[in-house]
Amino acid sequence: MNQQVKLIYTAKVHTNGGREGGHSRSSDGNLDIRSTLPGTHGGGTNPEQLFAAGWSTCFESAIGIAARRAKVTLPEGFAIDAEVDLSLVNGFYTLSARLHVILPGLPRNIAQALVDEAHTLCPYSRATHGNIDVQTTVAV
Structure with missing residues (x-):
């Protein structure tokens, strides 16, 4: 099977120090954060928060694609x-x-x-499918 691959973007981040007092910085400098253990107030963030932010941002975009395909206007307050x-x-x-x-x-x-289709479009959803327990709820 011939597969076409078009690389769109590569994120580059240098990390040292791990969860406890670590530091991560992207190659373009747009991300420059300290790491702290989950549940602590050490002035940083943790991988779980970053993953939640990345996934929800990507998933929202995937819903936007699904809505355009279905010719549905997304409501104000969509989040x-x-x-x-x-x-x-x-x-x-x-x-x-x-x-x-x-x-x-x-x-x-x-x-x-829209949510069901977004799960097929979002790379985070596809990467986690079958690997972790994921629950979605829809509020209308």
Whole structure:
């Protein structure tokens, strides 16, 4: 099977120090953050917050693509609340996630169809499919 690949973007980040007092900086300088342990107030962020921000941003764009394909106008107030859990299961760290999609005023069936299609379009959703527990809810 011949597969066409078109590289769109490569993110480059240099990290040292890990979760506890680490530092990450992107090659273009737009990302320059300190890392702290989850649940602490050390003036930094953690990988779970970054993952939640990245996934929800990408997922929102995927819903936008799905809406354009379906000729649906997204409502004002459209947003996503993302939660990413870090858990210890049988001695191994694992992630799980919840995406709460807020589409005020859309009929529930249309909103759900957009979310379902977004899961097939969003690279974060595709990367995690079958690997972590993901729950989506739709509020209309």
